[in-house]
Amino acid sequence: MSTHDLHPDDLELLERLGAIVGVVDPVPPDVVQLGRAAFALHHADTALMTLVSDAMAGAGLRATDSARGTSRLLVFEHGPVSIEMDVTWRGDLGRILGVVADASGSVAQGAHVILETGSVTRTVDLEGERFTFDRVPLGLARIVLEQAGERVMTTTWFDVG
Structure with missing residues (x-):
């Protein structure tokens, strides 16, 4: 019914x-x-990027009152492709500045970057190799690389904030 x-x-x-x-x-x-x-597992054939560096893992992060907020650097890799991100948060929102490095040149050309969180899905085009997401809600998030309408690679879920 x-x-x-x-x-x-x-x-x-x-x-x-x-x-x-x-x-x-x-x-x-x-x-x-x-x-x-x-639910995102319905894209199970998408290559899963591995977190290879969390510059602040185990560093005992604490909130600061600086103009920039608290920040950490994350690096994900899969084969010749890597995504380096500076994840910054202050208050209830975060910002992600990222670079997609592609030694093979096959993924980054014409790719879109998708931000997925529990409440938001946003898409931006790569500007050169760079992308930015502002006003990101705190919580779990991941980045998806999409090319020609197909999900090519995705990061594991990471915490913004």
Whole structure:
């Protein structure tokens, strides 16, 4: 049975009940993020890039009051392709500045970069080898390289903030 088979009064009732449940017992944000991560497995044939460097891993990061905020450098690799990112956050938002290095020259040309988080999906074109995402919500995120409408490579999920 689909929603097309329901009477309009029933649809209205379901919408009202859904709104009540959303207030009384909302789905926890981490469950939503994990659900989206699991759903992303339908692109399982996309090459998964490996985190090879987290410049601040284990360094005991703490929030600062500097104008720039707290930052860390992440490097992901798969074959001749690497993505280096400076992930900066201050308050409730982050910024990702990245470079796609492609020794083979096959991926970076004409590629798009997609940012996926639990609440946002955004796409930018590579400018040379560089990309930027501003106003990134804190939490789990990943970067996807897309070329000619096909997902070519994706990073593992990493934490912004």
